[in-house]
Amino acid sequence: MGSTVLFAPSDKSWDDHIQITLFVPAALLLVYLFYNELVRFQLRVPNLPGPRGFPLVGSLPSLSGTITSEELRKWAGKYGDVFQVQLGNSTVVVVNTTAAAEALFIRQREATNSRPIFYVLHKKVQRNGPVTSIGTSPWDDSCKRRRKVAASALNRVSVESYLPILNKESRAWLVDLLRDCDGGNTALDVMLPARKFAINLSLTVSYGTRVESIKEFSTNDILKEIIYVEEEISRLRETSSNYDNYIPLLRPLNSVAAALGLKDGTHLASIGKRRHSYHAKLQARLREEIAAETDQPCIQGNVLRDPDSKGLSEGELLSISLSMMAGADTSKRTLMWACLLLAHRPNLQERAYKAIQETDPTLLTNPDVAHSRVEYIEALTKEIGRYFIVLRLALPKATHREVRWNGAVIPAGTMVFLNSWACSRDPAVFPDPNTFAPERWLDSQSQSHQHQYAFGIGGRMCVASQLAAKALYTVFLHLIAHFKLLPADGELSPDAADPLRGLLEKENSRVTPRVRHVRFVPRDVDITRKMLAKKP
Numbered sequence: 393m394g395s396t397v398l399f400a401p402s403d404k405s406w407d408d409h410i411q412i413t414l415f416v417p418a419a420l421l422l423v424y425l426f427y428n429e430l431v432r433f434q435l436r437v438p439n440l441p442g443p444r445g446f447p448l449v450g451s452l453p454s455l456s457g458t459i460t461s462e463e464l465r466k467w468a469g470k471y472g473d474v475f476q477v478q479l480g481n482s483t484v485v486v487v488n489t490t491a492a493a494e495a496l497f498i499r500q501r502e503a504t505n506s507r508p509i510f511y512v513l514h515k516k517v518q519r520n521g522p523v524t525s526i527g528t529s530p531w532d533d534s535c536k537r538r539r540k541v542a543a544s545a546l547n548r549v550s551v552e553s554y555l556p557i558l559n560k561e562s563r564a565w566l567v568d569l570l571r572d573c574d575g576g577n578t579a580l581d582v583m584l585p586a587r588k589f590a591i592n593l594s595l596t597v598s599y600g601t602r603v604e605s606i607k608e609f610s611t612n613d614i615l616k617e618i619i620y621v622e623e624e625i626s627r628l629r630e631t632s633s634n635y636d637n638y639i640p641l642l643r644p645l646n647s648v649a650a651a652l653g654l655k656d657g658t659h660l661a662s663i664g665k666r667r668h669s670y671h672a673k674l675q676a677r678l679r680e681e682i683a684a685e686t687d688q689p690c691i692q693g694n695v696l697r698d699p700d701s702k703g704l705s706e707g708e709l710l711s712i713s714l715s716m717m718a719g720a721d722t723s724k725r726t727l728m729w730a731c732l733l734l735a736h737r738p739n740l741q742e743r744a745y746k747a748i749q750e751t752d753p754t755l756l757t758n759p760d761v762a763h764s765r766v767e768y769i770e771a772l773t774k775e776i777g778r779y780f781i782v783l784r785l786a787l788p789k790a791t792h793r794e795v796r797w798n799g800a801v802i803p804a805g806t807m808v809f810l811n812s813w814a815c816s817r818d819p820a821v822f823p824d825p826n827t828f829a830p831e832r833w834l835d836s837q838s839q840s841h842q843h844q845y846a847f848g849i850g851g852r853m854c855v856a857s858q859l860a861a862k863a864l865y866t867v868f869l870h871l872i873a874h875f876k877l878l879p880a881d882g883e884l885s886p887d888a889a890d891p892l893r894g895l896l897e898k899e900n901s902r903v904t905p906r907v908r909h910v911r912f913v914p915r916d917v918d919i920t921r922k923m924l925a926k927k928p
């Protein structure tokens with residue numbers, strides 16, 4: 393007798409089985425998509441124009457592969473100065489002109505003072521950490537306290553006390569250049585000295601410590617860690633990518649991928665932990681220096697010496713230091729663009745050199761130049777900030793209360809992008825905006841008192857704008873006084889230092905130049921050596 397399979401499904405029941413297996417998830421997905429579209433629809437700001445985009449993803453595909461800030465600037469031509477765009481499930485209000493920026497961030501300053509919460513940064517990277525940096529903290533009492541301490545440590549008066557540091561760091565740059573430039577025959581990677589300068593500035597302000605040699609960046613474990621971790625954080629803070637922030641559906645999919653071993657599910661949290669851990673090491677070192685009375689004045693030191701004076705918790709103090717290190721990234725990128733621009737504009741260098749000579753020729757041989765005021769170099773510094781805008785969408789902002797614009801009421805908790813790039817290209821206040829013209833900032837010009845958007849605007853503007861501007865000024869003056877900068881291959885390229893065509897990555901709103909090498913030819917080696925010898 394042949395064996396009988398009692399429960400063998402007939403062909404029909406197999407078909408039913410397969411149909412149900414396919415149908416149920418498809419139906420659930422459709423229900424989810426429908427519900428999600430309702431949510432996305434409700435999140436739109438009534439009476440504010442803006443594209444609707446695609447289901448689920450909104451305008452993300454339309455922005456993908458574009459230079460986001462420039463694309464949004466172009467969209468303003470169609471939708472107006474202020475419009476809304478949906479990035480997945482997030483509604484973002486984009487502000488594209490100087491008039492609109494003043495209306496929202498100055499006249500409604502209190503209401504636009506906050507920062508959004510991002511899934512990747514706040515929920516994943518910071519998951520186990522006590523704090524976020526100031527620049528990524530929503531507006532509350534703690535944020536107010538931290539910002540106040542940072543701002544008073546970096547205000548115009550305090551900046552005076554940092555001038556010796558700025559002189560020292562810009563001279564250190566010249567020492568490195570003189571040693572490595574090979575009389576201008578070898579092109580140097582400008583990222584290395586720019587990074588050293590920027591990290592030293594942040595380390596000094598925060599912990600009273602600095603890096604002596606560029607080589608340490610590849611040999612010293614804590615510095616290697618700072619660089620890796622800060623670059624990762626910078627990538628994870630990027631607003632134009634990190635789609636998990638905007639499309640909730642991706643989050644469980646990523647968890648499944650991590651569970652299946654297809655991606656590293658611990659990476660994000662580990663970056664947050666590593667950031668806290670390197671700061672803890674720097675702080676421990678500073679505590680030892682304080683105990684030995686060998687510490688240098690710095691923000692952490694001031695608070696550690698007198699913990700009750702500022703009313704900050706340990707976590708809040710740490711948050712201030714996280715913020716100082718994040719600032720290093722922007723200074724570095726600005727310095728890189730500036731070197732490239734100067735290398736491709738010999739006339740600009742000569743004009744600047746002449747301006748130093750005419751204002752005060754002793755500055756050409758003086759080791760300390762940070763105190764000086766050469767109007768043209770100040771204008772050059774401002775124009776470099778305007779022309780390149782290294783943080784093209786500033787840092788993402790959020791409304792803290794209702795904001796009004798042209799009949800639309802933008803509710804509290806809405807994400808807002810200040811398109812600093814578009815504001816800097818606003819022809820209403822910057823005629824011929826695509827031309828690099830330091831002259832526009834000279835006192836005689838009508839634009840000279842315009843706001844410079846490189847540092848953002850409003851209640852959450854860069855707390856270190858005075859210090860950063862002075863630091864850039866000091867480097868530019870010293871560089872121009874002692875070196876001629878030339879393109880790496882001798883060819884003057886119109887694209888290398890172009891803020892759109894010269895980009896390394898189009899979509900990144902923190903912009904870096906594609907070309908990184910420049911030749912530095914000493915103007916007069918003996919004069920530079922003598923100047924450097926005046927100070928240890």
Ligand code: HEM
Binds near residue numbers: 528856861
């Ligand atoms: C060329 C150099 C720099 C540029 C272009 C720059 C630019 C910016 C921009 C655009 C913002 C956001 C402003 C806004 O949302 O309106 C910002 C915020 C901030 N910057 Fe800078 N920055 C620079 C250097 C620094 C340095 C050196 C530090 C620290 C030592 C620093 C600390 C901060 C902090 C703490 C914030 C957050 C402010 C807040 O959210 O309340 N920045 N910066």
